[in-house]
Each structure stands twice: as structure tokens, then as C-alpha cells.
Amino acid sequence: MTVLLVALLLLLWPGPGSEGGRVLVCPVDGSHWLHMQVLVKELHARGHQVTVLRSSTSWYILENSPHYTSITVQQDTQQSIESAETMSRFLHRSLELRKERGPLSFLAFYSNFFDMLSETYGTVAELARTLLTDRALMQKLQEARFDLVLTDPALPIGAMVAHYLQLPLVLNVRWVLSMDVHFAIAPSPLSYIPQVLSTNTDRMDFLQRLSNVLYHGLSLYIHHFITNPPFQAMCQEVFPPGINALSLIQAADLWLVRVDFVFEFPRPVMPNLVYVGGFHCRPAQPLPPELEDFMQSSGEHGVVLMSLGTFVRGLQPHISEVIASAFARLPQKVVWRHLGQRPSTLGNNTLLLDWLPQNDLLGHPKTRAFVTHGGTNGIYEAIYHAVPVLGLPLIFDQMDNMVRMEARGAGIVLDVMALEVDSLTQALRDILDEQKPYRDNMRRLSRLHRDRPIEPLDSALFWIEFVMRHGGAGHLRTESYRMPWYAYHNLDVLALLLGSAVTLLLLIGATCRCLCQRLCRTRKVKLQ
Structure with a gap:
């Protein structure tokens, strides 16, 4: 009691x-x-x-x-x-x-x-x-x-x-x-x-x-x-x-x-x-039944997730056509957050959505890769769920974010304005290839990210x-x-020290000159 x-x-x-x-x-x-x-x-x-x-x-x-x-x-x-x-x-x-x-x-x-x-x-x-x-x-x-x-x-x-x-x-x-x-x-x-x-x-x-x-x-x-x-x-x-x-x-x-x-x-x-x-990252929550069915239908090949963030209302049509063609070549299923005109080259393996539960899809066991613009929120969710990324940076800090992912060996960066079907397809295959280091490197980043005392x-x-x-x-x-900028960088102190050093050197020089002149006059007097 x-x-x-x-x-x-x-x-x-x-x-x-x-x-x-x-x-x-x-x-x-x-x-x-x-x-x-x-x-x-x-x-x-x-x-x-x-x-x-x-x-x-x-x-x-x-x-x-x-x-x-x-x-x-x-x-x-x-x-x-x-x-x-x-x-x-x-x-x-x-x-x-x-x-x-x-x-x-x-x-x-x-x-x-x-x-x-x-x-x-x-x-x-x-x-x-x-x-x-x-x-x-x-x-x-x-x-x-x-x-x-x-x-x-x-x-x-x-x-x-x-x-x-x-x-x-x-x-x-x-x-x-x-x-x-x-x-x-x-x-x-x-x-x-x-x-x-x-x-x-x-x-x-x-x-x-x-x-x-x-x-x-x-x-x-x-x-x-x-x-x-x-x-x-x-x-x-x-x-x-x-x-x-x-x-x-x-x-x-x-x-x-x-x-x-x-x-x-x-x-x-x-x-x-x-x-x-x-x-902001969290464990994945169950997906809506129709989306879960699509994920499970991918079999052993899994799913590629693509989202370019909240600002993108639709890529230029020729870029979307290239991306759709590359996706159609993959054995994986694709979930693509896409707004705008439906690409004519879209394959049967690709599901277009105007909104998707990004964190929950990244945490799904069938997700194999993430095609992203490189926004900070999505990058950290990918790290949290250990999903390697293929970056198509668009504006602001997105290229800098993807440079960091590439430097960590957990992603590939492509120029969205120079996309070609063959190069994009090859980059996707590299990201998805278990023999390549991208998935292992991302798993290591995820372990490090999660291993903390609080x-x-x-x-x-x-x-x-x-x-x-x-x-x-x-x-x-x-x-x-x-502090003013010059004080923060100690420029006023450096100026004083430099001025003092120059003044000291000038004084020494002047003193030496006077001594030399006096010595010369003394010698002339003795010679006379």
C-alpha cells in the first residue's frame, strides 16, 4: 500500500x-x-x-x-x-x-x-x-x-x-x-x-x-x-x-x-x-488501403518515390516526359507526386498523385529510392528511413543539400535542365543497385542519425x-x-600593433641615421 x-x-x-x-x-x-x-x-x-x-x-x-x-x-x-x-x-x-x-x-x-x-x-x-x-x-x-x-x-x-x-x-x-x-x-x-x-x-x-x-x-x-x-x-x-x-x-x-x-x-x-x-521525422504510419495495395504489388523489386516539394506545381512538359520515360524502363513501381499535364510516355508501373504521405512512404519496407529536389525536410526523412536519394535540385539551397548527400556517398545529383532518358535511367539503376554503395552508406547515416542520447x-x-x-x-x-566588424576581427588592434611596429622601425632608422651622420662628422673633424 x-x-x-x-x-x-x-x-x-x-x-x-x-x-x-x-x-x-x-x-x-x-x-x-x-x-x-x-x-x-x-x-x-x-x-x-x-x-x-x-x-x-x-x-x-x-x-x-x-x-x-x-x-x-x-x-x-x-x-x-x-x-x-x-x-x-x-x-x-x-x-x-x-x-x-x-x-x-x-x-x-x-x-x-x-x-x-x-x-x-x-x-x-x-x-x-x-x-x-x-x-x-x-x-x-x-x-x-x-x-x-x-x-x-x-x-x-x-x-x-x-x-x-x-x-x-x-x-x-x-x-x-x-x-x-x-x-x-x-x-x-x-x-x-x-x-x-x-x-x-x-x-x-x-x-x-x-x-x-x-x-x-x-x-x-x-x-x-x-x-x-x-x-x-x-x-x-x-x-x-x-x-x-x-x-x-x-x-x-x-x-x-x-x-x-x-x-x-x-x-x-x-x-x-x-x-x-x-x-520532424517519425516512424511510418499505415498507408491508405489503395496505396498499400500498390506498394505490395511491386513484389521483390520495390518502389521508387518521387516528390519535388511544395513549391513545384508542375515541371516543364519536356522534363516530365524524360522522367516518365526513365521510370517506364524500371522493373520497380513508382509513386510520383505530380501536378500538371500527364506525361504521354508514362508507364504502367507509375502512379501519379497530387499529394502523398511522404514520410510514411519513405518508411515503407518496399521503398527502394527517393527522387527529390533536395529540400531539407525530405533529405532528413530519407536519412531517418535509410532511403538513398537521386537529387534533381531546382532552387535555393537544394543543390548545396545534394552536394552534401553526394559527399556522404548516399546520393547522386543530376542537372534537371540537362536530363536525358538514358542518363537518368542509369542513375536510377545505380541508386537501386544493391552492389553499389549508396544504400549501405545511407543505412550508415541513418544509424548515426538515430544513435543519440536524446x-x-x-x-x-x-x-x-x-x-x-x-x-x-x-x-x-x-x-x-x-562589436563593430573591425573590432570583431581585431583590425583596430592589428592596426595599432602595425603602426607601433612601423613607428619603432622609423625611430630605429632615424636613430641609426643620426648616429651615422654624427660618426661621419666626427671622422671628418679628425681627418682635418
């Missing part, structure tokens, strides 16, 4: 995370919301009250949900990243420019990229202005007495809200404005840390290091002249002088980084970076609640972001 009473008391005893807190979430729409939603659901399940700030034009973020209370901010113009049609046009234009060669097409490609970024960040800055200048709404948020703000700093509006409300800030992060998260907070030597868009690995020869520096310069250009200016104007309007969007992000208490070094290249880190790559989702939740319990985590945060 005593043992039962003690057990009951232990069950009822309030643990450190059992008292619910209030969390304000400022998410980014599209695929970024898919993993933020995982955190929102888990926070709700643990008894926390979650409020989500959303735009009236949101694509994925629903106004009504059992897991959170939403506050909708009116927005007249839809953000580019929230519009499937706009992103599809941007993608097709980018692919057309990639097909062309030469410096003019290169400049046109980045001009198209810059225009999309400028439109997106300009629209988000207007949303931030609407939000932060709404005194009634901001008063409502202050009176709600939130414990922290959880945001994705790919768009800095959440960091601005947190600073306005003077709340602890936790970031669910992969990208910061125009740069990889580490370039914003951690030492990042360009000699072995590849810059985004460079397609380099951590083993670079001289020319690759040169290109890495040039791409870093491109990143700085994007930040200073495209992504930051609209938010800088917003900061000057709302906050005291000396505050900019990047510094607000760098002041975050904690960074939940969607990275696992099983996939990412090793690099210097900081104490307030918590690595939770793959936290699950990444549990780690993320622990640290969010840690910030709630302690009102922040300032003891983990470096203050380097407050």
Missing part, C-alpha cells in the same frame, strides 16, 4: 516542465511551417498555451486549429513565398536561365533571384510595419504576458516582435536572412566552410576557395542591398537608433538549429546552438522550456554581435 501511495505522489508531483507556459509563435509559411507545426503540436500536448501570429494571406498556417490560438494580421499583398503561382513562375524562369550558358544568363539568373527576394522581404517589412504600429494589438500581446517568442528568422519579423515586447527569443532556424545560420553567429572560416550556393564541400582546392570567397561576397551583397534595407527602415521607424534586424536575431537566447552533423559538414559552434536536425524533438522541447523556466539563456549567448 505504501509503495502504491508513493508511486501516486510521484505521478502527481509537478515536474519542472509540467507548469504550462505561454508561447508566442511567429512562423514562416510554406515548408518552414511544416516543422514549426511539429513544435507547436508538442508544446500544446505538454500543456503550454500557444498563440500563432499569422498573415491573412497565409498559405499553410490555418486560422483555426486545436493546437493553438491564432492572431491574424491583415495583409493586402501576398508574400512571394506564400504564393504557389508566384513561386512556380520564379522556378520556371530560373530553370530557363540555368539552361542557357554565358555571363549574361548568369547575371539574368541572379537578377531574377534578387527580384524575388526584394519583393518577398519588402512585403514582409510592410507586414512588420502593420503589426508593430498597431498599438491595440501590441498592447494585447503585452497584456498576454507571454514567456517567450518562438520564431523562424528566415524572415526577421518574429525577432522584431520579441524585441518590442522585451521577451526571451528562441529561434527554430536553418537560414538567417540571406545566410546560413552559422555565418550570423559562429566563426566561419571560408577555407573549409562552404558558403551557401557555392556547391562546395569542406575539402576545397584553391579555385574552390576562391569561388567560396566570391559567393560569400555575393551573400554580403544580398544582405546589405536586398534583404536588410526594408527591415532597416522599419527598425529606424519603430526602435531606437543603432538597432538592425540582424542584431535582433543575433541577440536570441537560444538557436534550435535544424542541422545534424551526420549530414552537415563539421564547423565551429556556439554554446547556445542546439542541434535538432530531423526532429531524441532531437525532446531536446528542442527541453531547451524551449529551459528558457521559460529561467527567463532566457543569456549566459550562453556571446556578445560578439555587439
Whole structure:
């Protein structure tokens, strides 16, 4: 009886995370919301009250949900990243420019990229202005007495809200404005840390290091002249002088980084970076009966899964025809998330769907390979379920992701604009061949990814609640972001040391010259 009473008391005893807190979430729409939603659901399940700030034009973020209370901010113009049609046009234009060669097409490609970024960040800055200048709404948020703000700093509006409300800030992060998260907070030597868009690995020869520096310069250009200016104007309007969007992000208490070094290249880190790559992955759930029947009908050959993410509303018809022809040559069955015109070369072995349960299909025992655009969410699901990948990267960081998979020996990368039926068929056969190293390498990555003392989702939740319990985590945060760039790199110290050395050398030279002149005069006097 005593043992039962003690057990009951232990069950009822309030643990450190059992008292619910209030969390304000400022998410980014599209695929970024898919993993933020995982955190929102888990926070709700643990008894926390979650409020989500959303735009009236949101694509994925629903106004009504059992897991959170939403506050909708009116927005007249839809953000580019929230519009499937706009992103599809941007993608097709980018692919057309990639097909062309030469410096003019290169400049046109980045001009198209810059225009999309400028439109997106300009629209988000207007949303931030609407939000932060709404005194009634901001008063409502202050009176709600939130414990922290959880945001994705790919768009800095959440960091601005947190600073306005003077709340602890936790970031669910992969990208910061125009740069990889580490370039914003951690030492990042360009000699072995590849810059985004460079397609380099951590083993670079001289020319690759040169290109890495040039791409870093491109990143700085994007930040200073495209992504930051609209938010800088917003900061000057709302906050005291000396505050900019990047510094607000760098002041975050904690960074939940969607990275696992099983996939990412090793690099210097900081104490307030918590690595939770793959936290959205989960064991496969049963498939709908008709889809399960199709998977089982593949027999010993298994199934190839293809999905190019949420932004792709349909590839150009000639690309789809090439892919369909290559699939038709395989003995495997194929499940293809495809939107748009049905390819005329489609084989009987291929099932077209406008939506599919990607994680559950990747975890199915019949799945043999994954044809993907290289999005981070899908890559981690493939690693989790040990499915080798064939990458057809399209835009943004997808090529960099696939470079990492290829460097790990767990995937093959093809240029989607140079696809031919024979080369694609051969690449698929190589990925599917058990004698090739791709499947074994991916199984090894999966074992490493799963072999950890705590699950990444549990780690993320622990640290969010840690910030709630302690009102922040300032003891983990470096203050380097407050330093001017010349002080951060010790250029002022180097200038002083160099100036002192030059001055000393000049003094020694002048002294020697005076001594020599005096010695010469003394000799002349003696000779006379």
C-alpha cells in the first residue's frame, strides 16, 4: 500500500516542465511551417498555451486549429513565398536561365533571384510595419504576458516582435536572412566552410576557395542591398537608433538549429546552438488501403518515390516526359507526386498523385529510392528511413543539400535542365543497385542519425522550456554581435600593433641615421 501511495505522489508531483507556459509563435509559411507545426503540436500536448501570429494571406498556417490560438494580421499583398503561382513562375524562369550558358544568363539568373527576394522581404517589412504600429494589438500581446517568442528568422519579423515586447527569443532556424545560420553567429572560416550556393564541400582546392570567397561576397551583397534595407527602415521607424534586424536575431537566447552533423559538414559552434536536425521525422504510419495495395504489388523489386516539394506545381512538359520515360524502363513501381499535364510516355508501373504521405512512404519496407529536389525536410526523412536519394535540385539551397548527400556517398545529383532518358535511367539503376554503395552508406547515416542520447524533438522541447523556466539563456549567448566588424576581427588592434611596429622601425632608422651622420662628422673633424 505504501509503495502504491508513493508511486501516486510521484505521478502527481509537478515536474519542472509540467507548469504550462505561454508561447508566442511567429512562423514562416510554406515548408518552414511544416516543422514549426511539429513544435507547436508538442508544446500544446505538454500543456503550454500557444498563440500563432499569422498573415491573412497565409498559405499553410490555418486560422483555426486545436493546437493553438491564432492572431491574424491583415495583409493586402501576398508574400512571394506564400504564393504557389508566384513561386512556380520564379522556378520556371530560373530553370530557363540555368539552361542557357554565358555571363549574361548568369547575371539574368541572379537578377531574377534578387527580384524575388526584394519583393518577398519588402512585403514582409510592410507586414512588420502593420503589426508593430498597431498599438491595440501590441498592447494585447503585452497584456498576454507571454514567456517567450518562438520564431523562424528566415524572415526577421518574429525577432522584431520579441524585441518590442522585451521577451526571451528562441529561434527554430536553418537560414538567417540571406545566410546560413552559422555565418550570423559562429566563426566561419571560408577555407573549409562552404558558403551557401557555392556547391562546395569542406575539402576545397584553391579555385574552390576562391569561388567560396566570391559567393560569400555575393551573400554580403544580398544582405546589405536586398534583404536588410526594408527591415532597416522599419527598425529606424519603430526602435531606437543603432538597432538592425540582424542584431535582433543575433541577440536570441537560444538557436534550435535544424542541422545534424551526420549530414552537415563539421564547423565551429556556439554554446547556445542546439542541434535538432530531423526532429520532424517519425516512424511510418499505415498507408491508405489503395496505396498499400500498390506498394505490395511491386513484389521483390520495390518502389521508387518521387516528390519535388511544395513549391513545384508542375515541371516543364519536356522534363516530365524524360522522367516518365526513365521510370517506364524500371522493373520497380513508382509513386510520383505530380501536378500538371500527364506525361504521354508514362508507364504502367507509375502512379501519379497530387499529394502523398511522404514520410510514411519513405518508411515503407518496399521503398527502394527517393527522387527529390533536395529540400531539407525530405533529405532528413530519407536519412531517418535509410532511403538513398537521386537529387534533381531546382532552387535555393537544394543543390548545396545534394552536394552534401553526394559527399556522404548516399546520393547522386543530376542537372534537371540537362536530363536525358538514358542518363537518368542509369542513375536510377545505380541508386537501386544493391552492389553499389549508396544504400549501405545511407543505412550508415541513418544509424548515426538515430544513435543519440536524446531524441532531437525532446531536446528542442527541453531547451524551449529551459528558457521559460529561467527567463532566457543569456549566459550562453556571446556578445560578439555587439562589436563593430573591425573590432570583431581585431583590425583596430592589428592596426595599432602595425603602426607601433612601423613607428619603432622609423625611430630605429632615424636613430641609426643620426648616429651615422654624427660618426661621419666626427671622422671628418679628425681627418682635418
